[in-house]
Amino acid sequence: MSASLTLPGMEIAHSAVQVEPRQHAKEEALAALVEQYAGTLYRVAFSVLRNPADAEDAVQETFLRVLRHRDTLEEVRDHRVWLIRIVWNIVLDRKRRAKTRPETDDISELARVLPATGLSAEDRAAALQHHARVLAVVDELPVKERQVLVLSAFEELSSVEIAAVLNITESSVRSRLFRARNLMAGLLERPRSGR
């Protein structure tokens, strides 16, 4: 097998295939983004998909998209909001496509982060049950209100950043959050047998 591909009048220049320093710098910047924001993106993805494997897939897809557009990486002002917006669109798309699939409601991941000390097995089970009910109530909210409520739980996201992720105004974020909280309160007060 020949070492180089030859075409009539053309041949692959080995010097051109070599990674240029600028390209190398871009890949290093991308690796830094992965180290810095992979955890945040995973949490955002998990808050919507509630499945560890799907959330990890969404994170990987996010960075693959970034890799495809790494030439425009320098133009991005706020990398965190930009990445969250990408992963948000990916998870919403996945959620939409998997609508026919029954909700997983996998709370084993929550059990992993629950404070283990000072809680008996019954208390842990009760807490998990409560979380499952809350998540079910969140799923009953209208889409717009649910999205704002889920993103507002992230302490690192301000209302301005939530507005940037959802591409709405900050006042819309606040009004939707207000409505979401009212709806949540109403749904939580509803007796469980009514569901």
Added chain:
Amino acid sequence: MTPPLHNESDCDPQRHAEETLRLIARLPAPEGLVDRVKSSLRLAPRRSGVLAWPYTLMPGSWIHSPVVRGAAAAAIVCLVAGGGWRIYSHVQPAPTAKVIVMPARVGNAGGFSNAGAMRTPDTLNGPVLTHGVIPAMQNPVAPAPRVTPQIVKPQAVTPQPGAMTHKKRAAAAPR
């Protein structure tokens, strides 16, 4: 600066509910996530190799000199102008037709037919007057005079002075 969104709720069950969401938002990423993402980026398809131009087409070779460029530009201009002139000289303007011959209409496709009926003008056999011409009818546009029905009362027959009545006739008759 925007105020935090997290301390706005006062309702207890609601706060507990949001605590669940915050619990998810604080989830630690699974171990090895960063390494897995990095390895997937490494395995992602790269751009294909750049094909180098032949030496004569490389920048800096003689083909990129201003003289050659000027000659190429002049040749292109000559080609375009020559082609245009060739087309212009070969195409003759079409003579303008003075008489437009319209094709005869064959049938009236698509319209209503007269079902074979023919109009026969009255002047062919001559008009037949059944009654005298009324002057008012000469103007067909003028409205016809309004005719009001009149009730004709029976007139009493007055005997004439010289006329004989039935009684007189009977008296005059020979017995």
